[in-house]
Amino acid sequence: MMGYHDMDSKVSGADEIDIVYSALDEIMTEAVKENWAYAVKNDVNFRDACLGNAINKVYQHYKVCGIN
Secondary structure (H helix, E strand, C coil): CCCCCCHHHCCCCCCHHHHHHHHHHHHHHHHHHHHHHHHHHHCCCHHHHHHHHHHHHHHHHHHHHCCC
């Protein structure tokens, strides 16, 4: 490229740990948003919303699998 010398030593892709942290950040951000919305919708504190949302997810999974 014009104006760039010795780019191979300065440019590299993301390390494996950077990819893992990026994915973890995305997962945790979405989980917080989901639980916050549950807390607001049901007028409960965040801790109770996390517990209620988790129990609801397990219940829904059991329902889909046909476990009563």
